[in-house]
Amino acid sequence: xxxxxxxxxxxxxxxxxxxxxxxxxxxxxxxxxxxxxxxxxxxxxxxxxxxxxxxxxxxxxxxxxxxxxxxxxxxxxxxxxxxxxxxxxxxxxxxxxxxxxxxxxxxxxxxxxxxxxxxxxxxxxxxxxxxxxxxxxxxxxxxxxxxxxxxxxxxxxxxxxxxxxxxxxxxxxxxxxxxxxxxxxxxxxxxxxxxxxxxxxxxxxxxxxxxxxxxxxxxxxxxxxxxxxxxxxxxxxxxxxxxxxxxxxxxxxxxxxxxxxxxxxxxxxxxxx
Ligand code: MG
Numbered sequence: 462x463x464x465x466x467x468x469x470x471x472x473x474x475x476x477x478x479x480x481x482x483x484x485x486x487x488x489x490x491x492x493x494x495x496x497x498x499x500x501x502x503x504x505x506x507x508x509x510x511x512x513x514x515x516x517x518x519x520x521x522x523x524x525x526x527x528x529x530x531x532x533x534x535x536x537x538x539x540x541x542x543x544x545x546x547x548x549x550x551x552x553x554x555x556x557x558x559x560x561x562x563x564x565x566x567x568x569x570x571x572x573x574x575x576x577x578x579x580x581x582x583x584x585x586x587x588x589x590x591x592x593x594x595x596x597x598x599x600x601x602x603x604x605x606x607x608x609x610x611x612x613x614x615x616x617x618x619x620x621x622x623x624x625x626x627x628x629x630x631x632x633x634x635x636x637x638x639x640x641x642x643x644x645x646x647x648x649x650x651x652x653x654x655x656x657x658x659x660x661x662x663x664x665x666x667x668x669x670x671x672x673x674x675x676x677x678x679x680x681x682x683x684x685x686x687x688x689x690x691x692x693x694x695x696x697x698x699x700x701x702x703x704x705x706x707x708x709x710x711x712x713x714x715x716x717x718x719x720x721x722x723x724x725x726x727x728x729x730x731x732x733x734x
Contacts, residue, residue, distance in 0.1 A: 672705025
């Protein structure tokens, strides 16, 4: 099932709603033209999937970030060996994690705002895990019980500030530095990613990151276990699983697209803040 959050494109009066995207994806991972959205009563994270007798054509709605993290976005650093190497880092012995404030989250098509404090803002295409319920100390073998689904993320990073500060908070914490979407796929499990799914980033149409989720150093259950052994996870919290090699700079006016096979693609443009 593909869970979306949307607003009605022609009416700013109506509150955003959740829905289920119904239809096939084309060869580029985009929903086919006849796709429709069946609206849901409330947020499925809290009330389950309750279909309403209300449908919209995809072209009549604007897709929003499919989840608003209740408390946090947990980023995982250096979880692909070739990416660790390209920035001159060793692969960590344990998962290396950091927080992005939930105010970094934007949706598909929303602008990434280039902050004046940085001259080197990078894209990082990533697979994101959405947590379904309150949990802590989750054993590896129980991780799938607390996963709502999977979506795409761009862990936008001010690389110069990351080097300068020696920590990640400012570099990864600017408003708009966590595009999420376009929907949450609930029918996959960690093995689907361990088996290898293409994870790619295109910058202005050019392929700049081309990895496989089978190259994750710490797999998804291991990440859920480690993070939840430190901090309680809440419904709607998001774990970003790390980026493959090929990170690089963004500039105002650029269009960046993150895709994972089967999860569609997430596109955002860069605008001045
Ligand atoms: Mg990252």
